Structures are given as structure tokens and as C-alpha cells.
Amino acid sequence: MSDLVTRLRRHNWRITPQRRVIAETLEGSHVHYTADEVLERACERMPEISRATVYNTLNEMVALGEVIELSLQGRSKRYDPNADHDHHHLICDGCGLMKDVHAVADPIEWLPGDERHGFTVTSAAVTYRGLCPDCRAAA
Amino acid sequence: MSDLVTRLRRHNWRITPQRRVIAETLEGSHVHYTADEVLERACERMPEISRATVYNTLNEMVALGEVIELSLQGRSKRYDPNADHDHHHLICDGCGLMKDVHAVADPIEWLPGDERHGFTVTSAAVTYRGLCPDCRAAA
DNA sequence: TCTCACTTTAGACCGCTTCTAAGGTTCGCC
DNA sequence: GGCGAACCTTAGAAGCGGTCTAAAGTGAGA
Known part of the structure; x- marks a missing residue:
């Protein structure tokens, strides 16, 4: 099981299939994706998932403190599932x-x-x- | 004369009235403005200046390395006329x-x-x- | 089973930025 | 000064990342 999913479950957060796919997509790589890249990869496993769900879910993970949002010069935000802030x-x-x-x-x-x-x-x-x-x- | 204008002139950059107003607006404050704030202040001195010119000019100054583009965690980019990159x-x-x-x-x-x-x-x-x-x- | 809160969805919408096409300005050169 | 080429500015359209809305779907507990 994804470690991020475990952490999210601890917040009494309902783990829907969509949310699981998003969490596993985020955690499955050591690079940090943009929201659209997360959507693209999530679509490979769940083609009907919507853009709004990906954005909502990422924002909620950030609000829970389990994912860090990174915004950099002129590009789109990227999401870092690494809870270790010391990097x-x-x-x-x-x-x-x-x-x-x-x-x-x-x-x-x-x-x-x-x-x-x-x-x-x-x-x-x-x-x-x-x-x-x-x-x-x-x- | 604005020091930033002097530096820009050294790049064989044509110093038009619009560009001068933008450079002096940037340099006239110790705050770092967004493009729209630059436009707003430039309009006080040159009401007919266009949004595209402000954006073009700021991007060109950045490309010349005389202005630094900053994106804070917020929405729009800010521009820093301090050419000293060591800060x-x-x-x-x-x-x-x-x-x-x-x-x-x-x-x-x-x-x-x-x-x-x-x-x-x-x-x-x-x-x-x-x-x-x-x-x-x-x- | 019913209910109500939570979740997902498609698509409209928003704000910031860039692009386009047309017209104006400046510069080097004669 | 006159000319042509290159450069610059402009208004408005378009693009893009992101958010919002309204409606439909889902599921846990009474």
C-alpha cells in the first residue's frame, strides 16, 4: 500500500478510487509532476477521471500537509509527496x-x-x- | 538618468519613451512590482502605453539579464531591477x-x-x- | 431502506500572459 | 533630406493554468 495513502487515511479522509490513483501517481516517481502531468498519468489507469478532481484532490492533500506545493518561475505548480521537509x-x-x-x-x-x-x-x-x-x- | 537605462543602453537597446518610463518605474521604488503594477504606474506618466509593451519590455529586460523575474507563491510574477545577482x-x-x-x-x-x-x-x-x-x- | 453529507464530473469561467496583425517610428545610408 | 529596412507599439484575440458551478453519483449510518 502506498505510504501516502496510509498517511491520508489517518486524516479520516475518504479514500476513493480516484484519490488512490492520484496519490499513487504522485508517490510512484521521484520527480515532481504538475497537475496536468498527474492527470495524464492518472488517466492511464482511470481514463474517465476529471481534471477538476485532480486539482481538488491535490489542493486537499496540500491543505492536509501531506503534500507540498511548489510554484516556480512562470511555470505551473508541482506537487511533492515527500513529507520530509529537509530537502x-x-x-x-x-x-x-x-x-x-x-x-x-x-x-x-x-x-x-x-x-x-x-x-x-x-x-x-x-x-x-x-x-x-x-x-x-x-x- | 536612471542607472538601469544606462545599463540597457549598453546592450545597444533602443531607448524609446515607453521603455524609459518602464525602466524608471521599476527602478524608482524598492518594492518589487507585478507587471500590472508597472503598467498602472507607467500609465500615470504615459496614459496610452499598452499592456503588451509592458510585458514585452519586462521580458526583454529579463532576457538581457538586467532585471530578475521572481515568482512568489502568489499569482503573478514580480520584477527586480537589482542587477546584482548575488542576493x-x-x-x-x-x-x-x-x-x-x-x-x-x-x-x-x-x-x-x-x-x-x-x-x-x-x-x-x-x-x-x-x-x-x-x-x-x-x- | 432512507437520508444526507461527501465526492465526482463536464464545462464554463477567470486572471495573467503571450501572440497576431497592422500601423508607426527610428536608424543607417545615400 | 529622402529612402528603405528593421525595429517597436498597439488593440484585441488567444492560450493556459487553475477555479468554480451545478448536477449527478456514492456510501455510511440511522
């Missing part, structure tokens, strides 16, 4: 592919007190950008 | 206020080779989040 993201400037990466230091420590403008800083996300092997070969 | 952003989770900050380390150095998944990594941006003094006081 960052690597994005291909060519095709938008997104992967998780683990850096070795905590970026909050890199920000000196006099650069904090009086803020209480609670989190730091690092976005690495570059070209994936496929896009580099195509260039 | 990051601090965002208030309460009110959305965004400020530039300077960190002491280069995040790319903290990403081990075996976490790069074959990518050619060219840049890293850090987004710090927290609460600004006003929002902390209000909470």
Missing part, C-alpha cells in the same frame, strides 16, 4: 523537470543577523537551476 | 513583503556532486521565509 529542489531550465536534492548545510545559518531586517526567519528553501542531461544533449 | 529574498509569510538579502555563502558549493543527478547546475537561489516586525507584533 531542496533542482530544476531544469530547459524542460522544467524537478528533482529533490539534499544539501549539506542549513541555509538559515548563512544569513547574518544584520541582514534579517528584524524578521523572525523560520525557513529557507534553496532552488538550484541548471540543465538536465537530456536538455544539455539537445542544446 | 536572495526574504519574504514575510504574513503580508507578502519581500526584501533583498545577502548571504555569506554560495549554496552551489553545498550541493555534493552525487546529488546533482547529472545536471549542469548554474545557479542557486535561496528564499527565506518568516515574519516581518509588523506582522510579528500583530500576531
Whole structure:
């Protein structure tokens, strides 16, 4: 059973066939899909699933805190089922592919007190950008 | 004369009245505007300027590397005329206020080779989040 | 079995951005 | 200055990601 489904069930969330397919699609890969990519892959297993259901379901998973929503420059949102918040993201400037990466230091420590403008800083996300092997070969 | 206009001129970029107004609007504030906010402010000085021109011009400035395009977790992109690429952003989770900050380390150095998944990594941006003094006081 | 709350669906709708086609402006060159 | 080519601006249409609506379907508990 999908681990994400287990986590969702704990919220007393009704696990319908549609929701199961969406959860398993999200979790089945180590890349982060857009909503439309999730829809496309879910359709392979359940052709009649609707766009609205995919959007609703993804938003509900985000609201439950079991999925993280990532919005990046000029592209569509992507969904990360990884509950471990201690990771960052690597994005291909060519095709938008997104992967998780683990850096070795905590970026909050890199920000000196006099650069904090009086803020209480609670989190730091690092976005690495570059070209994936496929896009580099195509260039 | 606007410093951004000077920098743009160096690219052999034709400085039309519209482009000048847009550049000066961008640079005249320390806030990062959305395209529509730029349009609105440009219209105060040049009422007949068109939406397409604002969008085109902002995109061209970004392509020239003189303006940075930012997408916060919200809807529309914002434009940062600060050509110094060596800075990051601090965002208030309460009110959305965004400020530039300077960190002491280069995040790319903290990403081990075996976490790069074959990518050619060219840049890293850090987004710090927290609460600004006003929002902390209000909470 | 009945009921009522929850879920799914198709398609309309919305906001931001880009594209298109037409007309205007500027520049180099003579 | 006059000319032509390249460039720029414009209004409006179109595209796209995402949300909303209204109606139909589903299912757990009384």
C-alpha cells in the first residue's frame, strides 16, 4: 500500500478510487509532476477521471500537509509527496523537470543577523537551476 | 538618468519613451512590482502605453539579464531591477513583503556532486521565509 | 431502506500572459 | 533630406493554468 495513502487515511479522509490513483501517481516517481502531468498519468489507469478532481484532490492533500506545493518561475505548480521537509529542489531550465536534492548545510545559518531586517526567519528553501542531461544533449 | 537605462543602453537597446518610463518605474521604488503594477504606474506618466509593451519590455529586460523575474507563491510574477545577482529574498509569510538579502555563502558549493543527478547546475537561489516586525507584533 | 453529507464530473469561467496583425517610428545610408 | 529596412507599439484575440458551478453519483449510518 502506498505510504501516502496510509498517511491520508489517518486524516479520516475518504479514500476513493480516484484519490488512490492520484496519490499513487504522485508517490510512484521521484520527480515532481504538475497537475496536468498527474492527470495524464492518472488517466492511464482511470481514463474517465476529471481534471477538476485532480486539482481538488491535490489542493486537499496540500491543505492536509501531506503534500507540498511548489510554484516556480512562470511555470505551473508541482506537487511533492515527500513529507520530509529537509530537502531542496533542482530544476531544469530547459524542460522544467524537478528533482529533490539534499544539501549539506542549513541555509538559515548563512544569513547574518544584520541582514534579517528584524524578521523572525523560520525557513529557507534553496532552488538550484541548471540543465538536465537530456536538455544539455539537445542544446 | 536612471542607472538601469544606462545599463540597457549598453546592450545597444533602443531607448524609446515607453521603455524609459518602464525602466524608471521599476527602478524608482524598492518594492518589487507585478507587471500590472508597472503598467498602472507607467500609465500615470504615459496614459496610452499598452499592456503588451509592458510585458514585452519586462521580458526583454529579463532576457538581457538586467532585471530578475521572481515568482512568489502568489499569482503573478514580480520584477527586480537589482542587477546584482548575488542576493536572495526574504519574504514575510504574513503580508507578502519581500526584501533583498545577502548571504555569506554560495549554496552551489553545498550541493555534493552525487546529488546533482547529472545536471549542469548554474545557479542557486535561496528564499527565506518568516515574519516581518509588523506582522510579528500583530500576531 | 432512507437520508444526507461527501465526492465526482463536464464545462464554463477567470486572471495573467503571450501572440497576431497592422500601423508607426527610428536608424543607417545615400 | 529622402529612402528603405528593421525595429517597436498597439488593440484585441488567444492560450493556459487553475477555479468554480451545478448536477449527478456514492456510501455510511440511522
